[in-house]
Amino acid sequence: MSLSVRFSHVVKEFGPVRVLHGVDFALEAGRVVGLLGENGAGKSTLMKILAGYERPTGGQLLVDGIERHFASARDAEALGIALIHQEFNLAEHLSIAQNIFLGHEKTRGWLLDHRAMARDAAQYLEQVGLDVDANTRVSELIVAEKQLVEIAKALSRKARLLIMDEPTATLSPGETAKLFTLMARLKSEGVTIVYISHKLDEMEKHTDEVVVMRDGKFVTRAHTADVTRQQMANLMVGRDVSDMFLPKAPPPASAPVLLGVSGLTVPGWVENLGFDVRAGEILGFAGLVGAGRTEAFESIVGLRPRSAGTVAIAGQSVKIRSPREAMEHGLTYLSEDRKGKGLHMDLGLRENLTMMTLERDAKPWVDTKAGRAALDQAIADFGIRLRDPDCVARSLSGGNQQKLALAKYLRPGPKVVVLDEPTRGVDVGAKRDIYALIHRLAAEGRAVVVISSELIELIGLCHRVAVLHGGRLNAVLGPDQLTEENLISHATNTHH
Template identity: 45%
Template structure:
């Protein structure tokens, strides 16, 4: 299945046998990619498949280790730091990069303001901004401050900005992840309008249905390899999913041991609400792994943080071993045997500028005190234990944690959590950005913890991981529970249907696949 569409016009932007390594870790292997004017080209793949790296290379933010980029038929080296914008290649990042305090018009002209004799031509910029917004049929006041806009409107401002820069190639990283259904529709109309004008649009998405609807061609990546580039007419959601997953899963995940049906209930959450979270209810038994699936921003992290007291709940109840609890600080939940392992290991999980030992014991320093003073020997012992148990590899203990590989950081963070001897562990994206070998180790650790009788909530955006490990899967969408899957129901298609909103509702509406 090779290029099926767009053979007529020459490619505007093409990658030829692009490879990329970070240090010694290869992330892309000899990728071919091209896009024609007016084409909408989707890139899909699991997390860590190399999608983001590919678009970074296509926009000049990263340079390929080998291979070439062709733009307009000429081999070019794209300038770094977003200077490729001047050439007509514009990227809209997932976390929209807008200065919150500027106005819409300011934002659209940021970095290329219209001036006369060194002074800003404010009125002209306003008028032009209004004109661009008009052509997009976007109803946003050019004088409105960015921080007063909805996410969808902010995205429209980004698009307006791209248009004002005469974008010829528009690259978007998960543009619809933060949009509601209605907003997505408007957004699609926008994209169609742009492609009708001859703009080439590249976008990353996890939502199979919207790829089917919008894309002319789809490029599938898996583990840094190009699997296929396929025309839309040759696609079904199933065939995409198959290409995305591909690998044999049997040895990656340990066998599942179902928890006893009469295992004691450890955690019970009823109608939990918090900012970004609406009426979540579930139960968790001893020895059980409950997967939390859903798209990025669907409220899974909010649920975890509301349970452990990192964000304040606005309603609902949490019961731990039958007793109602309302944690307002992490120290309380840790003391109660409930640990939360953040997904942001660099920003919230670990101190990057110190060594392994202070990181490992930070959560549980009280354990290493003798008559009010820290007992260094006891800390050393703890590190030794954790290193053996979780196979943490470091040159020596004085290495700053920031220099460890992602996998070792993750294992260290796991060690840090387990130091508090929790009965319930909430793991948020425990394998984000780490290599397959370490992933497998972590999967076995998770399964072993469950077999020991710990109860585990596994939040993950990697569907295969949720499917491969969980006894039950709770799918979230836009801050709500979209559905709960058990046993044989747990499958990619089923999870996707709930996560993407094709299928709605709770237990009563549940239909077997």
């Protein structure tokens, strides 16, 4: 039932750029293997080769001892290999059911059997805990829901080897717990699982062994029980990465309020939300998926209609109808949906970086020198790892796309910075760099808002944390109240 796999000297080149340098290791049947490595190490690329989405330019892939050349994902699927994509691979304009059965449509005679597909899709949705009608269009879903559809789709392929590429990056704790229950069940049914994540606590709890990749090569493997989280972090980065967080320096009480929001109501999402962020302050936003955090800020920058509420920037009441107007007022919002809203995937890195300031600088020609300088700066500030500066955004690894998006949105030099899940999919080393950068933004006198689902991050980084539950502000926790227990109890409304 389970599949075993051996990679033998696997090489992958994109044009002149070599990203896998001869990878050698084996996946034993029926085990859960955690695949660790920094952003750009080659994890996703190697797994796309295994799942038939990419072809190796050298070396061999053996499945159950037999050499295979997959011409497409269908070939891999025929052997029972399925991949849950890191960057979702869904057709936005199709329904959930259509996506799940894409390429495997059920038919009755000559006709598509929509009823059967909707019924079966509903079953898979239930297994992953997504309570949405299977006929809903994917474009209407929020990111976490898209992730669950991706998982349901892989389940429908009845995989014997299932690759999960950072599946929990966008999920809430509840959804994550469900996913691990599902994973345990699949394992007990003999499915071989490759699990990719930058969340080392997940690696520790849910894998049998870990394989570490660095710079397109296999580095080492270990039984999970034999290594600590700190050792995992050091192995993947190749240097010591303790001390993730810098000491906090809260702003003085006299610091001016740079962002003031009051009475904000977004129909269906947020009710009567009010808060202030001062210069030099890092205010966190905690809450479960659906608590309204993203929707509140989408409304503040004009992406979502509101029925009531005022927004003031540096004491001036402002009317903002679009993210561009927000930027003109000095407020930048980096969306959690970097693929949908943050980056232009088919444009180059320089074009992405200079896009936001293009109109401000209003030059009638394309300033390639400025673009190059911007890219060099971004590489230095954000530790973007790339092999080809002329590539398009899509060909960066997931974590490096996130760093590029950060660089792009911070280039205009805003007074108020709102970062929605800024370290999603980012490796430990880069995470520490981003935390240091957020500290620097605050130290420069900006007001920073960090929306995050990682409690450790909120506690380690923020001066205060606002907790939303069901669209209402449940609490604002100060430095001495910032504990995981407090955050969870307010986020789930079980606080007494």
